[in-house]
Amino acid sequence: MAERVCIVGSGNWGSVAAKIIGINVTKHEELSDEVYMWVHDELVGGQSLADIINTKHENVRYLPGVALPKNVVANSNLIECIQDATVLVFVLPPQFLKEILRRMVGHIRPDAIAISLIKGLDSSFSGIRFFSEVIEELLDIDVSVMSGANVASEVAAESFCETTIGTRVYEHGKLFEKLFSTSYLSINVVNDIIGVELCGALKHILGIAAGIVDGLDLGGNTKAAIVRIGLMEIIKFAKTFYPEVKKETFYESCGIAEMISLYYAGRNRKLGEAFVKTGKPFNVLEDELLNGQKLQGPVTIQRVYNHLVQKEKIQLFPFINTVYQITYKAAPPDSIVKDI
Amino acid sequence: MAERVCIVGSGNWGSVAAKIIGINVTKHEELSDEVYMWVHDELVGGQSLADIINTKHENVRYLPGVALPKNVVANSNLIECIQDATVLVFVLPPQFLKEILRRMVGHIRPDAIAISLIKGLDSSFSGIRFFSEVIEELLDIDVSVMSGANVASEVAAESFCETTIGTRVYEHGKLFEKLFSTSYLSINVVNDIIGVELCGALKHILGIAAGIVDGLDLGGNTKAAIVRIGLMEIIKFAKTFYPEVKKETFYESCGIAEMISLYYAGRNRKLGEAFVKTGKPFNVLEDELLNGQKLQGPVTIQRVYNHLVQKEKIQLFPFINTVYQITYKAAPPDSIVKDI
Numbered sequence: 001m002a003e004r005v006c007i008v009g010s011g012n013w014g015s016v017a018a019k020i021i022g023i024n025v026t027k028h029e030e031l032s033d034e035v036y037m038w039v040h041d042e043l044v045g046g047q048s049l050a051d052i053i054n055t056k057h058e059n060v061r062y063l064p065g066v067a068l069p070k071n072v073v074a075n076s077n078l079i080e081c082i083q084d085a086t087v088l089v090f091v092l093p094p095q096f097l098k099e100i101l102r103r104m105v106g107h108i109r110p111d112a113i114a115i116s117l118i119k120g121l122d123s124s125f126s127g128i129r130f131f132s133e134v135i136e137e138l139l140d141i142d143v144s145v146m147s148g149a150n151v152a153s154e155v156a157a158e159s160f161c162e163t164t165i166g167t168r169v170y171e172h173g174k175l176f177e178k179l180f181s182t183s184y185l186s187i188n189v190v191n192d193i194i195g196v197e198l199c200g201a202l203k204h205i206l207g208i209a210a211g212i213v214d215g216l217d218l219g220g221n222t223k224a225a226i227v228r229i230g231l232m233e234i235i236k237f238a239k240t241f242y243p244e245v246k247k248e249t250f251y252e253s254c255g256i257a258e259m260i261s262l263y264y265a266g267r268n269r270k271l272g273e274a275f276v277k278t279g280k281p282f283n284v285l286e287d288e289l290l291n292g293q294k295l296q297g298p299v300t301i302q303r304v305y306n307h308l309v310q311k312e313k314i315q316l317f318p319f320i321n322t323v324y325q326i327t328y329k330a331a332p333p334d335s336i337v338k339d340i
Numbered sequence: 341m342a343e344r345v346c347i348v349g350s351g352n353w354g355s356v357a358a359k360i361i362g363i364n365v366t367k368h369e370e371l372s373d374e375v376y377m378w379v380h381d382e383l384v385g386g387q388s389l390a391d392i393i394n395t396k397h398e399n400v401r402y403l404p405g406v407a408l409p410k411n412v413v414a415n416s417n418l419i420e421c422i423q424d425a426t427v428l429v430f431v432l433p434p435q436f437l438k439e440i441l442r443r444m445v446g447h448i449r450p451d452a453i454a455i456s457l458i459k460g461l462d463s464s465f466s467g468i469r470f471f472s473e474v475i476e477e478l479l480d481i482d483v484s485v486m487s488g489a490n491v492a493s494e495v496a497a498e499s500f501c502e503t504t505i506g507t508r509v510y511e512h513g514k515l516f517e518k519l520f521s522t523s524y525l526s527i528n529v530v531n532d533i534i535g536v537e538l539c540g541a542l543k544h545i546l547g548i549a550a551g552i553v554d555g556l557d558l559g560g561n562t563k564a565a566i567v568r569i570g571l572m573e574i575i576k577f578a579k580t581f582y583p584e585v586k587k588e589t590f591y592e593s594c595g596i597a598e599m600i601s602l603y604y605a606g607r608n609r610k611l612g613e614a615f616v617k618t619g620k621p622f623n624v625l626e627d628e629l630l631n632g633q634k635l636q637g638p639v640t641i642q643r644v645y646n647h648l649v650q651k652e653k654i655q656l657f658p659f660i661n662t663v664y665q666i667t668y669k670a671a672p673p674d675s676i677v678k679d680i
Contacts, residue, residue: 160562222501260567
């Protein structure tokens with residue numbers, strides 16, 4: 001039977017995924033031509049967004065101006081979307097994930113597999129957790145992950161880029177490659193889910209640190225030093241808590257490529273810079289600069305810091321500690337060069 | 341007997357080195373307080389630059405506004421400068437190196453040691469060569485190297501940065517650390533001269549590639565992909581021709597830190613961008629944009645390309661080949677994404 005894909009999420013990255021997958025499924029017999037996209041119910045100009053997508057074949061709200069393939073079918077009924085799907089693509093803001101997963105429990109196919117495009121970290125009593133773990137735990141299915149230097153608007157414009165898929169099942173990697181690979185999106189599959197997850201999450205801390213350096217006008221040499229020191233600490237974090245992570249993963253698109261790219265031009269960088277220049281807290285800046293959109297930088301710093309404190313390792317991670325002290329404990333921003 | 345330092349060169353980076361070394365020598369008994377700086381004879385406002393430096397304690401031509409320690413003694417007589425020196429610091433434009441070395445032959449102390457701050461590659465009939473090799477060959481002394489994300493003006497302003505010293509003699513590394521280490525310049529010593537040299541030279545190719553991507557307005561995702569692909573090829577180049585190079589060296593300041601920094605904001609990047617946008621050859625652009633200053637990017641591309649052709653390995657290095665074809669063989673600039 002043909003694989004049937006459901007995209008759980010319809011923001012800008014979700015809509016780009018729908019565009020790519022919608023085209024790719026038509027090229028392979030073993031993939032069903034119809035691609036479902038779950039759309040969170042909302043009205044745009046008095047009309048349901050799902051209906052607009054199904055008639056205009058465009059996500060006018062989150063990816064305006066980009067045509068979606070006609071075989072992408074939007075639906076705001078979650079259960080209808082997922083119940084026949086054999087492949088679930090999770091691409092939604094992390095704060096909504098668990099609520100959606102709970103609604104899915106008992107309604108998915110037992111042979112379904114998933115891939116998470118969510119970048120960030122969850123936390124629990126026992127320390128940090130990855131969103132792929134959360135999906136796996138609630139749905140009891142195999143989950144792969146995808147992460148890379150993939151700003152949605154640029155992928156939508158078909159600018160060349162790369163991405164990394166982490167999986168533990170070779171055949172799942174092959175299937176996801178079929179779903180996502182295009183002439184402008186080059187995919188590397190690695191057998192290292194945690195490495196891909198760690199890169200995608202910890203880069204947020206680097207981004208905030210970049211903003212602190214920029215906010216202090218410290219210049220390119222200092223910025224280069226801080227990215228190096230931060231990267232070393234991220235790798236040390238991986239080695240300390242996840243010794244199975246492969247060093248090579250840091251050389252993938254999900255690793256240095258995205259970390260560096262966002263270090264020089266990301267939203268967390270912008271937030272960190274404004275934090276230093278204005279002294280306003282992150283939530284106020286998110287309202288002022290990002291229309292209230294929540295970034296993963298601040299919460300990732302906090303979760304990673306808590307994890308290190310709980311594991312009694314914080315003194316071994318001066319970079320992470322210093323970024324935390326600056327952003328949450330009113331330490332002077334220039335401790336970013338003095339204390340690490 | 342106390343070690344006596346001579347700085348061979350007095351450009352902006354040489355003058356910053358003089359500032360740092362001039363202060364550091366006074367802190368250690370085993371280092372002579374007097375630091376010589378060889379100054380290429382030139383007149384500024386009708387007066388010898390060496391005389392101005394010795395009276396004003398400022399290199400008004402190449403590092404204006406920065407006070408040099410009074411124990412830095414400028415001299416335009418090369419032989420007088422070097423004949424008593426036990427430590428030679430080479431920091432001059434590579435195109436002048438061999439001529440200077442030839443003049444030094446027979447006049448240096450046999451127990452002298454050297455460090456090269458020159459970033460680039462030489463070439464010979466047998467392929468590429470490092471400037472540290474050239475120094476070693478002509479003077480028959482041990483040569484270490486220093487390289488990192490160290491834009492001279494920012495180091496002069498005492499912004500925090502890091503640098504990497506590569507040496508094969510542990511004690512030499514310790515001595516150079518004493519000479520260069522300050523509160524704002526953090527030094528890592530590694531036992532891998534070739535790794536440090538390779539990073540310092542091949543980063544120029546990445547810089548030109550960055551400019552090509554920018555000139556085509558390809559955006560951040562593409563730029564991230566190209567830096568990753570380029571970095572992978574640089575590491576492959578090292579492994580292929582210099583298997584003794586340590587992977588860890590790429591994680592030093594001389595490695596990813598500087599490569600990335602210049603990829604986003606370096607002069608070779610600027611040159612590559614102008615090359616794509618104007619179609620003018622490099623030498624014309626160097627005149628127009630850089631007051632005729634010669635960058636190492638164009639010549640490094642050519643030398644590395646020639647090396648690969650000679651060793652019959654060019655087909656294994658599509659990134660380097662493509663950058664060469666675009667810059668020297670009028671290949672279309674967008675082959676940077678199509679051919680690699």
